[in-house]
Amino acid sequence: MEVTTKRFKNCDMVVLNGRVDSSTAPQLAEALEGVTGSGRYKIVMDMSGLEYMSSAGFRALLASQRLCKRYNRGEIVLASVPERIQEALELAGFTELFKTYADPVDAVGSF
């Protein structure tokens, strides 16, 4: 898995590539903590390059979403979610917890 972050004026983008499982989810959590640790809580997850995500990845997203939404200071939104991953998120009931955008640019524009 590869994770990179980009800073925009109104939000940060976390770009995920490859596969997130119990082995790699700590890298995702660390990247998200890097953003929230600098006091920024509006985050776009660009998932277009993501091939796979298990519940270990969902867990990392959930923990950060709680932190971001506290005091209404922000939220994590998902962009370009591949079909298979979208289906797994739906099964887990996670699509109710995250706004989803087809295009990362639209997601950035939402903040």
Added chain:
Amino acid sequence: MSKITFDATFKNLDEIREFVGEAARQVGFSDKEIYSIQLAADEASSNIIEHAYAGMTGGKLEIELSVSAHELKIMMRDRGKSFDPSSVPEPNVKADLSERKIGGLGMYLMRKLMDEVTYESSPETGNILTMVKRLGDGG
């Protein structure tokens, strides 16, 4: 039938998904079903590594795959702590963000993604988790 014994570490999840995915392809499952089977196998393995072998090192995870014309059977054996699957509460997948609990999600996904999930444990056999996916059930 094929069988591989893996070291019970998260680093082997990639290889476990490939092993299971290859067998699923042989049965003739769709890409969507193969993804589901790989996810279920990952969740099961992750639970074994994280919970059955919690606090232990050197644990082994034996995975045996039986391919037939209509189904794939996955048997996972470990020698870690046993657990009672009925003691795992089903997560509320409709709960609000603040109420949402992540525990039990792996087991929940396994049950949703596969047609059968059974668990048995004895001092002789160790812990055996069996999951079956049949062709043509959709999903």
